[in-house]
Amino acid sequence: MYWNKSYECMPREKLQELQLERLKRMVNRIYHDVPFYRNKFQEKGLMPEDVSSLDDLKKLPFTTKVDLRDNYPYGLFTVPLEQIVRIHASSGTTGKPTVVGYTRNDIAMWSELMARCLVAAGAGPHSVIQNAYGYGLFTGGLGVHYGAERLGASIIPISGGNTAKQIMIMQDFGSTVLTCTPSYAIYLSEVLAESGIDPETLKIKAGIFGAEPWSENIRKDIEKKLKIKAYDIYGLSEIMGPGVAIECECQEGLHVWEDHFIPEIIDPNTLEVLPYGEQGELVITTITKEGIPILRYRTRDITRIIAEPCSCGRTHLRINRLQGRSDDMLIIRGVNVFPTQIESVLLEIGEVEPHYQLVVRRDGSLDTLEVKVELSEALFSDRISNLENLEKRIRDRIQSTIGVSTKVALVEPKSLPRSEGKSQRVVDLRKI
Amino acid sequence: MIRQVSIFIENHEGRLNHILKILAENKINIRSLNIADATDFGIVRLILQETEKGIEVLKKNDIISTVTPVLAAEISDDPGGLSTLVNALTEAKINIVYAYSFLPKKTDNAIIIIRVDDDVQQKAIETLEKVAEVNLLDRETLLLK
Numbered sequence: 001m002y003w004n005k006s007y008e009c010m011p012r013e014k015l016q017e018l019q020l021e022r023l024k025r026m027v028n029r030i031y032h033d034v035p036f037y038r039n040k041f042q043e044k045g046l047m048p049e050d051v052s053s054l055d056d057l058k059k060l061p062f063t064t065k066v067d068l069r070d071n072y073p074y075g076l077f078t079v080p081l082e083q084i085v086r087i088h089a090s091s092g093t094t095g096k097p098t099v100v101g102y103t104r105n106d107i108a109m110w111s112e113l114m115a116r117c118l119v120a121a122g123a124g125p126h127s128v129i130q131n132a133y134g135y136g137l138f139t140g141g142l143g144v145h146y147g148a149e150r151l152g153a154s155i156i157p158i159s160g161g162n163t164a165k166q167i168m169i170m171q172d173f174g175s176t177v178l179t180c181t182p183s184y185a186i187y188l189s190e191v192l193a194e195s196g197i198d199p200e201t202l203k204i205k206a207g208i209f210g211a212e213p214w215s216e217n218i219r220k221d222i223e224k225k226l227k228i229k230a231y232d233i234y235g236l237s238e239i240m241g242p243g244v245a246i247e248c249e250c251q252e253g254l255h256v257w258e259d260h261f262i263p264e265i266i267d268p269n270t271l272e273v274l275p276y277g278e279q280g281e282l283v284i285t286t287i288t289k290e291g292i293p294i295l296r297y298r299t300r301d302i303t304r305i306i307a308e309p310c311s312c313g314r315t316h317l318r319i320n321r322l323q324g325r326s327d328d329m330l331i332i333r334g335v336n337v338f339p340t341q342i343e344s345v346l347l348e349i350g351e352v353e354p355h356y357q358l359v360v361r362r363d364g365s366l367d368t369l370e371v372k373v374e375l376s377e378a379l380f381s382d383r384i385s386n387l388e389n390l391e392k393r394i395r396d397r398i399q400s401t402i403g404v405s406t407k408v409a410l411v412e413p414k415s416l417p418r419s420e421g422k423s424q425r426v427v428d429l430r431k432i
Numbered sequence: 433m434i435r436q437v438s439i440f441i442e443n444h445e446g447r448l449n450h451i452l453k454i455l456a457e458n459k460i461n462i463r464s465l466n467i468a469d470a471t472d473f474g475i476v477r478l479i480l481q482e483t484e485k486g487i488e489v490l491k492k493n494d495i496i497s498t499v500t501p502v503l504a505a506e507i508s509d510d511p512g513g514l515s516t517l518v519n520a521l522t523e524a525k526i527n528i529v530y531a532y533s534f535l536p537k538k539t540d541n542a543i544i545i546i547r548v549d550d551d552v553q554q555k556a557i558e559t560l561e562k563v564a565e566v567n568l569l570d571r572e573t574l575l576l577k
Contacts, residue, residue, distance in 0.1 A: 053519075137531075219512070375440050375496060376496075377496050377498070380440055380496050380497055380501045381439075381498070382438030382475055382477065382497050382547075383475075383529060384468050384469075384470050384475060385441075387473065387475075388470055389469065409472050409473075410440070410472075410473050411549055412440060412441060412442050412447070412495070412496070412497050413494050414494040415442070
């Protein structure tokens with residue numbers, strides 16, 4: 001089943017012609033409309049005319065999350081705000097979020113790609129989609145929502161959380177597709193089991209899970225517990241949001257919609273492009289986006305490109321399940337967390353040179369984040385209540401800054417491991 | 433006013449021992465010890481025979497300490513002795529943040545270490561000086577007891 005067969009199954013030669021034509025147009029636009037890109041091109045002595053084949057892409061400059069932050073909030077938009085119909089944001093590496101804007105065409109394109117994803121996962125106009133991704137600045141909720149409407153499915157915009165209500169709706173409304181983070185899917189399955197509800201009595205057939213890394217084992221677990229097929233979806237707000245890539249019924253890698261995005265894999269150290277099949281950092285170029293086209297975005301996600309044809313008939317390249325990150329970003333219950341965000345909180349609290357460590361665990365099916373903070377002389381008090389207040393202040397501040405609840409533990413000075421003078425910031429004990 | 437050394441420690445085995453060893457190796461006598469504990473950390477409060485030297489060796493070993501002024505009050509080791517002291521502070525509306533006993537070597541009386549809020553310290557001293565049954569001790573006298 002396809003949503004748009006002529007594009008999804010386009011012969012590769014034709015697809016590459018289309019990509020080149022769109023890439024050239026995109027490069028021209030960003031060169032002329034965005035000073036940031038023009039400067040980067042000029043630094044490398046490049047002109048838009050230097051792109052005459054897809055292979056030329058590797059000569060072009062990268063874009064990073066830092067670039068987005070430096071041009072906060074609208075510096076990389078190529079159109080005036082009156083043409084922007086929606087703004088989303090994701091967590092930045094420090095206090096300020098990363099902001100993206102969509103034109104009417106961008107929303108249409110996103111809806112189209114999301115509709116393709118839903119169909120690849122077996123959904124159709126008859127489906128009842130229970131969308132438990134968060135609605136808001138996060139792209140998950142609205143991304144799925146618009147795709148489902150485009151498809152003509154019935155979307156239930158329940159958003160995240162409130163498990164009892166999720167289960168009631170799943171039972172009463174006859175949801176056939178569930179969309180949420182994989183860890184929430186596991187949690188739901190556990191609550192169902194505890195409530196003595198047999199998943200066979202539910203109409204749910206498929207789940208589309210993303211926004212955090214998960215493994216084949218978790219897939220098997222979810223499929224067994226919920227009696228569904230579980231599909232991996234990939235996306236990031238800087239590129240578009242959910243729906244950049246999706247697994248088909250073969251469940252052997254995620255098809256990247258190449259008529260809109262060009263994926264590359266690079267070595268994160270040398271920045272050289274790696275051949276298909278080799279593992280490295282995923283880099284994506286948007287070739288049709290209007291609001292904020294992004295050239296060679298370093299996603300920091302580690303994967304490899306699968307170039308062999310897929311038996312589903314789609315011709316678009318696949319990426320393997322994500323294998324990790326090339327930076328220290330953590331995904332806690334679907335929320336992106338950078339150690340530097342925690343560091344800014346500690347600086348605000350009064351730590352002059354914060355030493356801290358983030359310990360991530362998976363407690364049952366939920367991720368927990370513990371922040372160990374070395375107590376400094378300046379913040380030490382000989383009263384227990386003062387220290388407990390300090391822990392609480394740090395905890396509250398982190399919660400309001402990054403939206404994740406944490407356990408804060410004060411530890412003795414010089415007790416956290418240091419490598420080459422810098423603390424080892426992250427200990428991830430999750431087995432995923 | 434007595435200078436008490438307060439030390440932050442994590443609440444797991446070996447941490448107190450670590451501090452006591454450092455003091456022992458540097459031949460610093462501990463005259464009194466009190467431990468307050470929260471869920472995952474604690475505060476060790478010490479009165480040392482040599483406060484300055486103690487702080488110095490702790491710092492050298494990367495141990496955070498702070499000096500807190502506390503009161504030392506000598507009272508008779510009889511029923512009602514402590515009550516008289518606490519009663520006087522209560523009537524003066526002075527809150528005791530914490531208190532513990534000091535073990536004297538050379539007197540049969542009891543000695544109580546009291547921590548009050550910084551802003552009422554002077555008032556606490558004046559209050560207790562007026563109580564006949566209470567003998568406020570300075571550092572020299574305390575360490576001789």
